[in-house]
Amino acid sequence: MPKASTSMAAARPLLLFALHVFPLMLLVESSSTAACTPDRAVIFNFGDSNSDTGGLSAGLGIFIPLPEGRTFFRRSTGRLCDGRLIIDFLCESLNRSYLSPYLEALGSDFSNGANFAISGSSTLPRNTPFNLYIQIHQFIHFKSKSLELIAQGRRGLVNEEGFKNSLYAIDIGQNDLAGAFSSNKSYDEVIGRIPSILSEIESAIKTLYDNGGKNFWVHNTGPLGCLPQKLALPRKDDSDIDQYGCLKTLNNAAREFNTRLSSLCDELSSNLKDATIVYTDVFAIKYDLVANYTKYGFESPVMACCGLGGPPYNYDPNNQCGSSTAQTCAEGLKYISWDGVHYTEAANNIVAAKILSTEYSKPALKFGHFCNA
Numbered sequence: 614m615p616k617a618s619t620s621m622a623a624a625r626p627l628l629l630f631a632l633h634v635f636p637l638m639l640l641v642e643s644s645s646t647a648a649c650t651p652d653r654a655v656i657f658n659f660g661d662s663n664s665d666t667g668g669l670s671a672g673l674g675i676f677i678p679l680p681e682g683r684t685f686f687r688r689s690t691g692r693l694c695d696g697r698l699i700i701d702f703l704c705e706s707l708n709r710s711y712l713s714p715y716l717e718a719l720g721s722d723f724s725n726g727a728n729f730a731i732s733g734s735s736t737l738p739r740n741t742p743f744n745l746y747i748q749i750h751q752f753i754h755f756k757s758k759s760l761e762l763i764a765q766g767r768r769g770l771v772n773e774e775g776f777k778n779s780l781y782a783i784d785i786g787q788n789d790l791a792g793a794f795s796s797n798k799s800y801d802e803v804i805g806r807i808p809s810i811l812s813e814i815e816s817a818i819k820t821l822y823d824n825g826g827k828n829f830w831v832h833n834t835g836p837l838g839c840l841p842q843k844l845a846l847p848r849k850d851d852s853d854i855d856q857y858g859c860l861k862t863l864n865n866a867a868r869e870f871n872t873r874l875s876s877l878c879d880e881l882s883s884n885l886k887d888a889t890i891v892y893t894d895v896f897a898i899k900y901d902l903v904a905n906y907t908k909y910g911f912e913s914p915v916m917a918c919c920g921l922g923g924p925p926y927n928y929d930p931n932n933q934c935g936s937s938t939a940q941t942c943a944e945g946l947k948y949i950s951w952d953g954v955h956y957t958e959a960a961n962n963i964v965a966a967k968i969l970s971t972e973y974s975k976p977a978l979k980f981g982h983f984c985n986a
């Protein structure tokens with residue numbers, strides 16, 4: 614609050630002023646994080662479509678046409694979104710370029726890291742492309758190849774020091790849970806699988822640690838039961854619907870997964886000497902978006918922007934976004950869900966801002982903390 618205001622009359626305009634300069638203050642704040650010198654702000658990311666910046670498209674040679682990418686890039690980028698993903702906003706916050714997919718042969722820039730995330734990936738089964746285990750081994754290959762080329766005099770690649778100081782980000786698990794539910798497993802059976810999913814994440818973090826990584830950034834899984842794709846499945850009645858219109862069973866499974874993921878992060882933080890593991894509660898952020906959607910300017914919290922069928926969910930498995938029969942809403946800004954599974958750029962922007970606030974992170978470290986470590 615501005616000090617030295619002596620009357621209410623004086624305080625009002627000052628308060629208004631303070632609200633207006635707030636975004637500027639945030640900018641100043643983030644550019645001080647951008648004290649991340651270019652060679653230190655290196656990020657390696659692992660995960661699924663929540664953070665795939667074009668890996669599936671490159672890896673399988675799939676063209677993902679407009680309207681994907683219509684909002685910001687105005688072209689196909691391989692992202693399953695109308696625009697930027699959370700990871701894109703996080704890179705922007707450090708004034709770094711977006712992460713090139715590891716599998717993108719042409720036009721890639723790996724000077725500030727690489728993205729191993731691939732849409733559709735899960736943790737299990739571990740040897741199936743492009744699940745987490747494969748992504749981690751692609752990273753090991755990438756690292757040894759980088760160091761080999763640097764030794765031959767190649768420039769513009771991450772060096773040994775860069776690998777050591779970089780951030781290793783992981784956002785995975787959603788497809789493991791979703792896959793278990795869609796193969797008709799009961800709630801208890803899905804919960805029974807959580808330990809083996811987490812053991813994959815644990816072994817991924819340990820492998821990265823054994824390869825010199827020490828800064829980890831782990832996103833928990835979002836509210837699966839608020840996705841239009843899940844809500845559009847036929848159901849007997851609405852007894853499983855919560856006060857915000859989401860499916861309780863699916864969300865409870867996600868919560869259970871998250872509780873245990875949080876404990877795993879605590880355990881690894883104390884067991885891995887000199888490692889910093891930040892666990893971020895993306896579930897809380899996304900659930901708040903759905904619950905308090907009007908506050909964020911959204912009009913339809915559980916309806917997809919791109920799809921078919923209209924309210925309440927605008928999701929039809931036979932006419933999904935990307936098919937010639939799907940229709941796209943005029944204003945993505947009014948929607949949280951882009952295609953029934955993935956979030957709109959508008960939603961991702963808010964989620965990223967909340968992640969950057971550190972309020973949802975444990976420990977409450979800034980995203981750029983690793984650059985100055």
Ligand SMILES: *[C@@H]1O[C@H](CO)[C@@H](O)[C@H](O)[C@H]1NC(C)=O
Nearest residue numbers: 644645647648651707708709
């Ligand atoms: C952001 O990066 C660009 C290009 O690397 C550089 O020219 C610019 O000075 C950077 N800005 C800040 C605030 O660090």
Ligand SMILES: *[C@@H]1O[C@H](CO)[C@@H](O)[C@H](O)[C@H]1NC(C)=O
Nearest residue numbers: 792793794795796797798847
């Ligand atoms: C799951 O159950 C539904 C409804 O009984 C059925 O239509 C579907 O084929 C089943 N899916 C699998 C993978 O068994």
Ligand SMILES: *[C@@H]1O[C@H](CO)[C@@H](O)[C@H](O)[C@H]1NC(C)=O
Nearest residue numbers: 857897900901902903904905
């Ligand atoms: C909705 O917003 C209120 C006020 O900020 C907050 O207390 C509440 O936790 C939010 N609801 C959810 C589900 O996050």
